[in-house]
Amino acid sequence: MRVSPFLSQRIVVVILWALAAITVGVLLYIIAYILIHGLPHLSLSFLTLSPEYMGRRGGVFPMVVGTLLVTGLAVLIAAPIGVATAIYLTEYTREGKMTAVIRFGADCLAGVPSIIFGLFGFVFFAITLGMGMSVISGALTLTLMVLPTIIRTSEEAIRTVPHSYREVSYGLGSTRWQMVTNVVLRSALPGICTGVVLSIGRSISETAAVMLTAGSALRLPHSLFDSSRTLALHFYILSREGISMPNAYATASVLIISILALNLVAYWLMHRFAVKVR
Amino acid sequence: MKQDKVISTILFLVALSAISGLALITVFIFKEGVPIIARVGGRQFFLSSDWDPGLGHFGIFSMIIGSVAVTAGAMVIGIVFGLGLAIVLTQFAPRTIAGMLKPAIELLAGIPSVVFGFMGVVTLVPLIRTYLGGPGLSVLASSMVLGIMVLPTITSISIDALQAVPRTYWEGSVALGATRWQTTHMVLLKAARSGIVAAAILGMGRAVGETMAVIMVAGNTLEIPRSLLDPTRTLTSNIALEMAYASGDHRQALFATGVTLFVIIMLLNTVALAVSRRRSGRGGVR
Amino acid sequence: MISRVILALAAQCLALSAVLMCGGCGSKGERALNVVGSTSIQPFAELLAQEYEKKNTGKQVDVQGGGSTAGLQAVANDLADVGMCSRSLKADEITRFSQVVIARDGIAIVVNKSNPMHALTLDQIREIFAGRITDWKEMGGKPGPIRPITREEGSGTRESFVHLVMGKDRISRKVLTQESNGAVKELVKGDTAAIGYMSLGLVGEELSALVINNAAPTSENVLAGTYTLSRPFLFVTDGEAKPDAQKFIDFVLSDDGQCLLEMEGLVRVR
Secondary structure, eight states: OOOOOHHHHHHHHHHHHHHHHHHHHHHHHHHHHHHHGGGGGGHHHHHHHHGGGGEEEEEOOOHHHHHHHHHHHHHHHHHHOOOOHHIIIIISSSSSHHHHHHHHHHHHHHHHHHHHHHHHHHHIIIIIIIIOOOOHHHHHHHHHHHHHHHHHHHHHHHSSOOHHHHHHHHHHHOOHHHHHIIIIHHHHHHHHHHHHHHHHHHHOOOTTTTTTTOOOOOOOOSTTTTTTOOOOHHHHHHHHTOOOHHHHHHHHHHHHHHHHHHHHHHHHHHHHHHHHHH | HHHHHHHHHHHHHHHHHHHHHHHHHHHHHHHHHHHHHHHHOOOHHHHHHOOGGGGEEEOHHHHHHHHHHHHHHHHHHHHHHHHHEEEIIIISSSSHHHHHHHHHHHHHHOOOOHHHHHHIIIHHHHHHHIISSSSSSSSHHHHHHHHHHHHHHHHHHHHHHHSSSSSSHHHHHTTOOOHHHHIIIIIIIHTTTTHHHHHHHHHHHHHOOOHHHHHHHHHHOOOOOTTTTBBOOHHHHHHHTTTTTOOOOHOOOOOHHHHHHHHHHHHHHHHHHHHHHHHHHHHOOO | OOOHHHHHHHHHHHHHHHHHHHHHHSSOSSOOOOEEETTTHHHHHHHHHHHHHHSSSTOOOEEEEEOHHHHHHHHHSSOOOOESSSSSSOHHHHHHHEEEEEEEEEEEEEEEETOOOOEOOOEEEEEEESSOOHHHHHSSSSBBBBBEEEEEETTTHHHHHIIITTTTTTOOOOOEEEEHHHHHHHHHHHOOOOEEEEEEEEEEESHHHOTTTOOOHHHHHHTSSSSOEEEEEEESSSSSSHHHHHHHHHHHSHHHHHHHHHHHTTTOOO
């Protein structure tokens, strides 16, 4: 029996929309579940107080600071270095075997599991270099983890800038550096920003790589060499060990709200720069 | 001109330090991991399921099977939902809904893995335990959680692949009287095939690499799983569980597991590269 | 303008990285005492740390988990000042580290609250964890599969369990693995067929601890020796403890410290 193409389309459309609905449903369920259980316990004091009794009482202030320090440092180091590397690879070198190898290597490292970065950071930064389990160990580990992604996304963004832009710039008498900054980077900025924001998001959510590099101290870090716990790790420990479910949900709520805010900022940035270029 | 030379040198140094930093990790991991594989013997290390660090036995076969099983399950879910979503977004959704779906997918991508794992433990595992039997901590639970996690990757890359298909293909098909779905599966999917395969492979890489969510829902047994409802342990979970206290040979064996994962990612990336190169090599009517 | 900013940032980051690299090799300076190791001892050490900090303002103690062997590793690698170990040290470890017994703790065999099983023998537990008894009905309970849960290999609780219960037998490979006392507790709380072992002092009201060989799992019985599943809680240092670490250990062994541990369900040793 030949099925009419219109009938088969209708069936497929129903299935596809069902898939979409399920996916969105799962997303909403997760966010709603966490927020419903967590928001009642979330308050300004939760964000500004320190934890007591391993996190049963008190707040998550040291974890917020720890997360900001570890991820902030990581992105602050990785972003300029990554973008500079991407610029050098695309604008200042000729396309050849070397660049192809570097690109492949960066792609591989971008896909390497984060636990391996954690293992490396633990053995190399914490033990061999003697930095101990500290903010700096965690930050350096995360830097190495997000660097490949930033290099690749920046490189892709730069490569999509049309050659004509570059030629026009040279035609007007600019130096290479002027061309790079005024023309190429301006156009590639949305793509580069996406890569950086993606890396920030990845770092905030990261647990495996910071477990043994930044450590899990509950205290407010007073220096870069103090151990500190990130929000994601705190949530993992609280929920896994059943220390305090309300606080676990509240911590997760902080995480999810931060990710939401980050996504919004990313969107705003993209629109802003896209409009500018036009 | 002098300024340009100075800048060029600075950029070179920065790039060099970045690349050497990344090369350092690679070399370090291989330097720590390869000797123990040689010492234990390749066959013993990869094909024996006897992992007993206390006795000096390092065979990761059951973890390899665990990773394969969990990833395969994740790919089924990831591709069905991910590709389905990509098709909906590019072909069937009106602009407004597409505008809402896209951010939703990106939001899904941003949720931390530990939250996914937690939701799996709290919601999925009891459901599986009650209605399907077994401990609940299982290959099935891991696959489902991982599937949702890799879904955004597959969706976004597939969307790129579908949108890269020249408009003329679509127009030609519609001009011949095909319905949207016919156009999609007979023309667009075929044309975007290499991009979609690349998306799947990259999703696979992400699934293989996930650690925290899997530790929470997989059960972490050393036995090779015989059914979807059996618990299992993956390569990544093994590293995470043991790296805090491993020393000497044991620690090197964990690095060797890292080497294994690295090589797997390299292989996957090579295939993805070859597949997408075929796409641009194909050329055709543009 | 942008160019100058970017250049400055790049140069700064290179310099920053160089400085950080060198800084890491230097001395640590004024920082908190790092106490790392057994997840069984961790909650008690946390309480002790809080009391210690209240009595000695300015002093700071950081307590982290990871497992007994991880604690020993951390001390050996200079990542921690004091290691927490919830099992007796092995021969090569005794020569390497200095140890102090701070308390004794029982190992409880726990099941879900709704499990009708209340007492077992040591032999039965061994058979269960070796994978030879697989159904609750074999011991007179409600028919259904038994799901034993073990700890990871580096756990002091696991080592002690193996030493005291398993003897020469190995724990079956089919057994689920969790990486801390808390995780075992959560799993047993949620699964009616589960059976696990954990620190007696951490069981609380939510689980059912089994009577073993006719001895009830209480700290009195641990002290008396009738409940045979007990192990020492050790604080371990690399050679002689540094002054800061020694001060903390002294506090833990003082009457205040020991009283606190006793109130929390451990067996004091001083």
